[in-house]
Amino acid sequence: MKEDSKNFVLFAVLAALILFGWPVISGYFFPTANPPVTKIEGGQTKVVPNPAADPTSDAPGALRDRRIVLAETPRVRIDTPALAGSINLKGARLDDLILKRYDETVAKNSPPIHLLSPAGAAGAYFGGFGWQGDGAPDANTVWTATGDVLGLGRPVTLQTTNAAGQRFQIKLSVDENYMFTAEQTVANGGTAPITVRPYTYVQRAEKSPDPDQWTARVGPMVVVDDDETNLEWDEVTQAGSRFATTKGWAGFTDHYWLTAIIPDQRTPVDLTIRRSAAGRFGAEALAQNPTIVQPGRAAVQTVRLFAGAKEVKVLDAYAEQLGIRNIDNAIYWGWFKVLEKPIFYYLDWLFRLVGNFGVAIMLLTLTIRLLLFPIAQKQFASMAGMRALQPKMKALQEKYKEDKPRLQQEMMQLYRTEKVNPMAGCLPMLLQIPVMFALYKVLILTIEMRHQPFVGWIRDLSAPDPLTPVNLFGLLPFTPPAFIAIGVVPILLGVSMWLQFKLNPQPADEMQKQVFAIMPWMLMFVMAPFAVGLQVYWITSNVLTMAQQWWLYRQHPSMKVATAK
Structure with a gap:
């Protein structure tokens, strides 16, 4: 009888540990599920809103109406089977991007996901291309475009010429999914050599609303050759973390979305993840070696920018066909990848x-x-x-x-x-x-x-x-x-x-x-x-x-x- 009582006490303790301790353990090691998308009220299924999906003017803390900000600058429209949005001709920024295939909620009339938004609006998140050097265009440069729509099989060239006669061009194209390709050209029409260093960048105003979990990592990500580094948001400093590489990329992962800058895989670059004094996060790929362009000559470099959903087959295809190392690991498979x-x-x-x-x-x-x-x-x-x-x-x-x-x-x-x-x-x-x-x-x-x-x-x-x-x-x-x-x-x-x-x-x-x-x-x-x-x-x-x-x-x-x- 005494032994039975002892066993019952041990059993009760074990049951309590499992019942009350498991939620604490699983909350860190095994996040239980994605947030519920519906709730049952009054016997009816109602859709749960997703306020983090679209930073519109109605969002708390909005700076200015997103539509007003978009209307303030000249733009080139983006229209593909997967994407909609526009390119900001002021600063040559990709700062307005909608994912057509994905909605905020399961409601029939749900708006699609807004991934990128312009500076000045809530949840500012954008990327772009440029050069460092004397006479290079900056964030206030207004570019001209050869077309009014960037679409599948319809590239658009952005161009500007400075007072010294140097012409800068960015020929943009986009595939059927989420990969933008930029052919950056510097043509020296002046009388003296110029020195430039091309770069690509992504910047976001705040960290992801998605939780960073042990089994589902979210945040800055850098790939150097075959090594990948996942940084915590709090690890990013104003001084920045710099990674030198020839074959690599950097960007930011959300639970389902990714923005990544992918430099020319034959050019040595410095990949930098940093945080500004205002708390903005940035990823940049800057050529290590300056390019000297003689008068009458031109220099060309091709880079890529991914902005879209982390679809398994799409990322696998980019890794295999374009040779972008470990971009498929933007989905945090972990140790069980071989089975998952x-x-x-x-x-x-x-x-x-x-x-x-x-x-x-x-x-x-x-x-x-x-x-x-x-x-x-x-x-x-x-x-x-x-x-x-x-x-x-x-x-x-x-x-x-x-x-x-x-x-x-x-x-x-x-x-x-x-x-x-x-x-x-x-x-x-x-x-x-x-x-x-x-x-x-x-x-x-x-x-x-x-x-x-x-x-x-x-x-x-x-x-x-x-x-x-x-x-x-x-x-x-x-x-x-x-x-x-x-x-x-x-x-x-x-x-x-x-x-x-x-x-x-x-x-x-x-x-x-x-x-x-x-x-x-x-x-x-x-x-x-x-x-x-x-x-x-x-x-x-x-x-x-x-x-x-x-x-x-x-x-x-x-x-x-x-x-x-």
């Missing part, structure tokens, strides 16, 4: 096959279970053997209940004699842990999973389940705190785990029995804040496991008879 990317590509292929990412996750689960089927058969045989041993184990417990060391020795001897491995049942679950972690990273990292619906009220598989019985599925006029707002899908997960545990052999130790009895409901609370897509994977896996057990019982009736005995 194959899972993403297979999941994406399934999605294109069935048209629903939730169904694709279920098919992914089925694939994993089929691959693990031989191991699961051994697991099932071990479980059946353990069930058949229950009478003998209980007899040993009665015989050696006062001698715990002897009991352990006799039980191990029983396992050897009956050729049963009590740990075999854990192997399939252990093998699935890396898969589940990789899927978790895919769900929270890839923009392809953003705002992907499943069925009914589930409008985003990368966010938690918004429907909970705590407020009678939204009928009661209050929003429960996240700690108790257990959604319908997590409840189904707990039920599926409880049913699965009921089919497994009961452990001999009473404390283990208590742990297994409460574990499904504890995991229900633990998993509730995670992405619905991860819960769908786990539920499907549990259902397939139970179906597999039923099928194996039909194929091997002797196992069922042994279990019954």
